[in-house]
Amino acid sequence: MKDNEITLLAVPRFLEEEQMNDEITNNITSINAKNFWVQGYKGKGVVVAILDTGCNSHHIDLKDRLIGGYNFTKEFNGDVTIFDDLDGHGTHVAGIIGASFNDTGIVGVAPEVSLLVLKVLESNGVGNVDSLVKAINYAINWRGLNNERVDIISMSLGLRTSKDSLHNAIKQAIKSDIAVVVASGNEGDDNFFTAEYSYPAGYEEVIAVGAVDKNNRVANFSNTNKQVDIYAPGVSIKSTFLNGDFTNLSGTSMAVPHVTGALALLINKYENLTNSRPTESDLFKYLMQHTTRVLIGDYEEAISILNLSIDVGIEDDSSEQFENTLDQSLLLKCFCEARRSQAFFTQCLKENSTEDEREFLISLIQESASAAMHIKNLCQPFK
Structure with a gap:
């Protein structure tokens, strides 16, 4: 080819x-x-x-x-x-x-x-x-x-x-x-x-x-x-x-x-x-x-397989406000927006998040390729 x-x-x-x-x-x-x-x-x-x-x-x-x-x-x-x-x-x-x-x-x-x-x-x-x-x-x-x-x-x-x-x-x-x-x-x-x-x-x-x-x-x-x-x-x-x-x-x-x-x-x-x-x-x-x-073999790795049986409510993000700490839903949103640009991450880091949450966000910036799996580990089950 x-x-x-x-x-x-x-x-x-x-x-x-x-x-x-x-x-x-x-x-x-x-x-x-x-x-x-x-x-x-x-x-x-x-x-x-x-x-x-x-x-x-x-x-x-x-x-x-x-x-x-x-x-x-x-x-x-x-x-x-x-x-x-x-x-x-x-x-x-x-x-x-x-x-x-x-x-x-x-x-x-x-x-x-x-x-x-x-x-x-x-x-x-x-x-x-x-x-x-x-x-x-x-x-x-x-x-x-x-x-x-x-x-x-x-x-x-x-x-x-x-x-x-x-x-x-x-x-x-x-x-x-x-x-x-x-x-x-x-x-x-x-x-x-x-x-x-x-x-x-x-x-x-x-x-x-x-x-x-x-x-x-x-x-x-x-x-x-x-x-x-x-x-x-x-x-x-x-x-x-x-x-x-x-x-x-x-x-x-x-x-x-x-x-x-x-x-x-x-x-x-x-x-x-x-x-x-x-x-x-x-x-x-x-x-x-x-x-x-779904876990892969005996390893601590997993893949995400399409499953439309899961009923998830649709959130109205238009009124979403940052709070003093970043909840799981917001962390997920940070990743999804970061696929388009780093601007949303920057905004998250400006908020009064805990040190652990700041470190987590920084780690996503540094290894964005594996961020989806990282997010899935932290945010399951979704609310």
Whole structure:
């Protein structure tokens, strides 16, 4: 792979399976998406930009979910209006996020979400950084017919080295309060305690996603490092595919859309209860509150696995005041804001916190990559 090439992050395909009527697959059940569905939250009104190989726009489970698209590749003679998928990867990702309730096929995590398809990878699964940056900027500035805007950018892709242009585009997306969800990569060596990195998952600002199997064990191919924020199902995941079919795929590519769909449900609920749009940092905090900590082997290490069965109240942060000591909720907020800038940490340190709390905040600044796990240790259970 060339230094500036981006590639999709799925491993070789499994045998295709027959279609079933609105099958709720085991992976959807395992993250407890139904807990939000029964409350009336299915992602309605939330827009997800999928940066991938395109999408089979005529698939019966996806055609009603698409809100638009754009082709950033040379395929179809560079016609920007044709964003069809010639590989299947993007179609598979789209189905996990939002396959419709329609009495046929499967159901995605957020079956009423709107999908904006941005084709950045060609049929060989390869693209370039320039196209990816253009697609991110397109997502930031996109507005729908009813003034909709992108809430989440989903990227099941990666490259070997960091690129300033890519990092800057992602920073701008975060600044625009768009959550950016990225696959951690498939270079794992089946050893949780070694670190493998790819980008943009290696950037602190993104939500980096690793893969687990049906037993909540880290998949042997999944990259593991201190930048991985959350794990989700990524082994033998059934979803939509080319020619109206369905197939099983594995990879951190498949874990990402579970988290993306979960974020769509969280935004749907947040906006319904508060009549406001969550900031990216508040959304990240809300997501991490919907995880279960699972210990790794005999070690004192743990990972956070997506779990939507956890009911968490939505706090009104608009009236939040600093007190003489920093409580656990505020410490969590400090971390979430610090992913965007160090300004919130600085404000925390100006308050009359205890010496222990000051030392804790300083330690977060010094090792921000592992801060999420540190916060989780201190703040469970969340209030």
